[in-house]
Amino acid sequence: MPLGAYLTLAALVFAIGLFGVLTRRNAVGILLGIELMLNAVNINLVAFGRFHADLGGTIFSLFTISITVAEVAVGLAIVIVIFRVRRTIEADHLDLLRG
Amino acid sequence: MTAEAPAFVAVAVVLLAASLGVVLTPNLFHAVLYLAVALVATGVVFLLLDAPFLFGVQLLLYAGGVVTIVVFAIMLTERLVGASIRQASRYLVNGALLSVAVFVGVVSFLVQMPASAPRPAWAADLTAAVGRALVGPFAVPFELLGVLLVIALLGALYFARTEG
Amino acid sequence: MSAHVGAAPLALLVLGLPFASFLLLALARPVRRSAPAAATVSIGAITVSLLAAVLTIVTAVARPPRQSPSTTWWWIPADGGPMATVGVMVDDLSMWMLLLVTFVSLLVQVYSWAYLHDEPRASLGRYYAYHSLFAFSMLGLVLAPSFIQMFIFWELVGLCSYLLIGFWYDRPSAARAAVKAFWITKLGDLGFVAGIVMLWAVAGTFDFWTLFRMGAAGSLPADMLPPIMFLIYLGAVGKSAQFPLHVWLPDAMEGPTPVSALIHAATMVTAGVFMVTRAFPLFQLVPDVLTLIAWVGAGTALLAASMACVEDDIKRVLAYSTISQLGYMMAAAGAGAPDAGFLHLLVHGVFKALLFLGAGIVIHVFHTNDVFRMGGLRGHPRLWLPFLVATLALAGVPPLPGFFTKEAVLAGVFEGHLGWPFLMLALTAFLTAFYMFRVVFLTFFVRPHHAGHAHHHVPWLMTAVAWVLAVVTLAMGAQQAWHHQAEGPGWLPGVSVALAAAGIGLAWVMYQRPLVDPARMAAALRPIDWMARRRYGLDALFAGLYRVGLLAFSRLVGWIDRYLVDGVVNVLSAWTLRAGDRLRGLQSGQPQDYVYGIALGALLLFVIAQWRMR
Numbered sequence: 001m002p003l004g005a006y007l008t009l010a011a012l013v014f015a016i017g018l019f020g021v022l023t024r025r026n027a028v029g030i031l032l033g034i035e036l037m038l039n040a041v042n043i044n045l046v047a048f049g050r051f052h053a054d055l056g057g058t059i060f061s062l063f064t065i066s067i068t069v070a071e072v073a074v075g076l077a078i079v080i081v082i083f084r085v086r087r088t089i090e091a092d093h094l095d096l097l098r099g
Numbered sequence: 100m101t102a103e104a105p106a107f108v109a110v111a112v113v114l115l116a117a118s119l120g121v122v123l124t125p126n127l128f129h130a131v132l133y134l135a136v137a138l139v140a141t142g143v144v145f146l147l148l149d150a151p152f153l154f155g156v157q158l159l160l161y162a163g164g165v166v167t168i169v170v171f172a173i174m175l176t177e178r179l180v181g182a183s184i185r186q187a188s189r190y191l192v193n194g195a196l197l198s199v200a201v202f203v204g205v206v207s208f209l210v211q212m213p214a215s216a217p218r219p220a221w222a223a224d225l226t227a228a229v230g231r232a233l234v235g236p237f238a239v240p241f242e243l244l245g246v247l248l249v250i251a252l253l254g255a256l257y258f259a260r261t262e263g
Numbered sequence: 264m265s266a267h268v269g270a271a272p273l274a275l276l277v278l279g280l281p282f283a284s285f286l287l288l289a290l291a292r293p294v295r296r297s298a299p300a301a302a303t304v305s306i307g308a309i310t311v312s313l314l315a316a317v318l319t320i321v322t323a324v325a326r327p328p329r330q331s332p333s334t335t336w337w338w339i340p341a342d343g344g345p346m347a348t349v350g351v352m353v354d355d356l357s358m359w360m361l362l363l364v365t366f367v368s369l370l371v372q373v374y375s376w377a378y379l380h381d382e383p384r385a386s387l388g389r390y391y392a393y394h395s396l397f398a399f400s401m402l403g404l405v406l407a408p409s410f411i412q413m414f415i416f417w418e419l420v421g422l423c424s425y426l427l428i429g430f431w432y433d434r435p436s437a438a439r440a441a442v443k444a445f446w447i448t449k450l451g452d453l454g455f456v457a458g459i460v461m462l463w464a465v466a467g468t469f470d471f472w473t474l475f476r477m478g479a480a481g482s483l484p485a486d487m488l489p490p491i492m493f494l495i496y497l498g499a500v501g502k503s504a505q506f507p508l509h510v511w512l513p514d515a516m517e518g519p520t521p522v523s524a525l526i527h528a529a530t531m532v533t534a535g536v537f538m539v540t541r542a543f544p545l546f547q548l549v550p551d552v553l554t555l556i557a558w559v560g561a562g563t564a565l566l567a568a569s570m571a572c573v574e575d576d577i578k579r580v581l582a583y584s585t586i587s588q589l590g591y592m593m594a595a596a597g598a599g600a601p602d603a604g605f606l607h608l609l610v611h612g613v614f615k616a617l618l619f620l621g622a623g624i625v626i627h628v629f630h631t632n633d634v635f636r637m638g639g640l641r642g643h644p645r646l647w648l649p650f651l652v653a654t655l656a657l658a659g660v661p662p663l664p665g666f667f668t669k670e671a672v673l674a675g676v677f678e679g680h681l682g683w684p685f686l687m688l689a690l691t692a693f694l695t696a697f698y699m700f701r702v703v704f705l706t707f708f709v710r711p712h713h714a715g716h717a718h719h720h721v722p723w724l725m726t727a728v729a730w731v732l733a734v735v736t737l738a739m740g741a742q743q744a745w746h747h748q749a750e751g752p753g754w755l756p757g758v759s760v761a762l763a764a765a766g767i768g769l770a771w772v773m774y775q776r777p778l779v780d781p782a783r784m785a786a787a788l789r790p791i792d793w794m795a796r797r798r799y800g801l802d803a804l805f806a807g808l809y810r811v812g813l814l815a816f817s818r819l820v821g822w823i824d825r826y827l828v829d830g831v832v833n834v835l836s837a838w839t840l841r842a843g844d845r846l847r848g849l850q851s852g853q854p855q856d857y858v859y860g861i862a863l864g865a866l867l868l869f870v871i872a873q874w875r876m877r
């Protein structure tokens with residue numbers, strides 16, 4: 001398959017993940033959308049690396065996976081703390097930054 | 100690699116279907132399961148791209164670790180027995196529009212790509228090369244990554260502590 | 264007229280001393296606060312000024328022909344000669360005015376010391392400062408060699424009038440009267456300054472002598488001159504209380520009586536007549552304007568005399584009388600006999616001041632201005648004798664000066680072939696005698712209707728000043744009788760004496776020995792009486808114009824300022840606040856909204872990048 005196919009696939013997954021981020025109410029649901037977007041990025045990286053015979057794509061992908069894992073861990077920890085404090089994790093209710 | 104094309108199509112379909120499931124299903128728990136499927140499908144894509152090591156890492160960390168964490172989080176944040184894990188969605192149309200727009204924007208660049216070249220030569224398994232790269236040219240980012248993980252661990256511990 | 268020229272340094276001394284006195288009193292507070300010191304400074308300065316004025320006249324020399332009587336210095340430089348000069352013009356006209364102004368000023372300031380004895384000390388110091396300033400202003404006006412200098416002093420005199428009329432500024436009526444005087448004279452001054460500037464525009468100079476020469480040589484544009492001279496005349500209309508700008512003078516009686524004697528009898532109001540006389544060579548070039556001046560003067564004289572017949576306030580009678588006599592002077596100038604008018608100005612200054620000061624005496628005695636509450640002073644000749652002398656002079660009884668000058672005025676008007684003005688002035692002479700003797704009888708000789716407080720002890724200073732003026736009046740009469748040359752038609756002296764006698768007789772019959780009831784006389788002349796009592800509606804007209812025109816206009820301007828100008832600013836700030844409020848709504852606090860923002864931004868970047876790549 002040409003490079004374009006992989007890139008298009010990644011773009012689709014990215015868009016779907018964005019849709020999830022924008023529309024989910026639950027904070028955990030938003031994080032799931034973010035996961036999808038990051039996955040799409042990884043596909044992109046690896047595809048480019050493969051088609052340019054560059055190992056950097058794979059290595060970069062490794063890094064992003066690790067960072068994503070860390071981010072998910074901390075993010076979910078925050079969500080749990082919010083739940084403890086405010087008994088809700090509905091994004092609509094977490095509007096303390098309101099202007 | 101003529102077997103690659105139908106394989107790609109199949110994996111793509113699975114991946115897309117699972118992604119849609121992640122974002123559309125009302126039940127959060129189901130969403131997590133769909134995510135697991137999507138993550139595995141992504142791993143298969145990596146395989147198709149001659150990155151078996153990455154496939155392994157994906158399965159271990161993502162499909163294994165992240166899904167587990169998320170499940171734990173869901174359990175801790177929703178009222179459990181009898182409680183519904185349903186959630187409605189917010190401004191579906193707007194979100195859909197924007198997502199489509201972003202997709203179109205990205206594709207607009209893709210269509211301007213020159214004609215596809217075939218894949219260059221590539222060793223089947225480059226795990227050793229990856230390892231050598233991690234402690235070679237990419238040593239600093241690798242170490243920093245370690246620091247980051249420590250910080251994340253500490254952060255999570257801090258958040259998880261009980262007050263008082 | 265200007266056959267003699269006086270020494271300029273002496274004239275400057277006359278001018279400078281009151282100014283120095285004013286400066287001292289204005290700047291040195293301790294001197295001003297001590298009334299005796301202030302009075303001494305002011306009276307001392309004016310006395311020396313008087314001596315210098317006399318010296319100026321005595322040492323005057325004949326003027327060489329074709330030489331300007333002015334001494335000037337450059338003031339506003341410009342290409343091709345100065346735009347304006349300052350200096351003094353010391354000729355016959357100004358020298359006699361110097362004498363009049365300094366003499367009457369001195370007597371009034373001395374009289375004031377006694378009259379305003381009850382005034383708080385610091386206030387009295389302010390009074391004398393104003394007097395010094397006024398003397399300086401009036402002297403500067405008469406010595407001015409150019410229109411622009413005259414105008415500057417003209418305005419200064421107006422300011423002093425405002426300050427002195429409103430001297431008792433905590434009285435609302437006095438404050439209003441001062442403002443009214445200022446406004447009405449200002450109306451005339453608008454015409455004056457417009458005329459002066461237009462004259463400069465066509466002639467290129469303000470200087471009198473130069474203008475006279477140009478006028479005589481015919482180098483002034485004949486079509487522009489009538490409107491210019493008319494505008495300049497308007498200044499005299501305001502300052503000398505000609506119809507219709509006469510309404511401020513009766514109200515100006517709110518000021519202290521010595522002030523009325525000085526500025527509303529002898530000096531300030533005569534500035535308009537003086538100006539017309541001074542600029543007569545220019546007015547001669549516009550006979551139509553002169554005719555207008557004569558008509559307005561005669562009309563004013565008659566109008567004012569009619570209003571004086573129905574006044575109860577002694578000072579107001581005298582104010583109307585002044586307006587009437589100013590009309591005489593203007594009519595003489597308009598008829599082409601400015602010398603007659605000027606002579607009348609000089610003698611009138613003396614005996615009108617005497618009348619006012621005498622009125623001050625009776626006001627002091629009776630503590631009221633109302634003539635119907637006076638009377639019974641037959642046994643005090645030292646109080647009524649000077650007043651009677653002045654009244655006889657004003658009524659035009661020979662051999663007192665008023666007779667000769669009035670005859671000269673009437674002769675001039677008659678010779679000028681102005682029939683109706685002549686008749687108006689003749690009728691005015693009759694009325695003048697009538698209303699003045701009405702006042703004399705009611706004030707001094709009738710039996711008092713009620714036993715009011717009569718403070719018969721009058722400070723000797725006041726009566727002394729009155730006697731001095733009476734003696735001067737008699738002396739002037741004697742001097743005129745000695746040098747008298749009959750002018751005009753032969754029947755004129757007889758007719759004027761007859762008119763005076765008729766007026767006196769009528770007053771006797773109506774008030775002293777009441778054979779004719781004044782009320783029935785008033786009923787017989789009902790329409791005139793009614794209108795005269797209402798001042799012919801002019802006061803009401805001006806008040807209405809002021810309220811409708813000026814106040815309404817200022818209210819409109821205020822509305823525009825508050826609602827349009829301020830409104831714009833307020834609206835802008837309100838919009839800013841509202842916009843800020845609305846923009847605030849963008850910060851919803853919802854994280855997903857921010858993701859929207861980021862996504863939109865990314866889209867924007869895509870679009871820009873595509874554009875760039877095109």
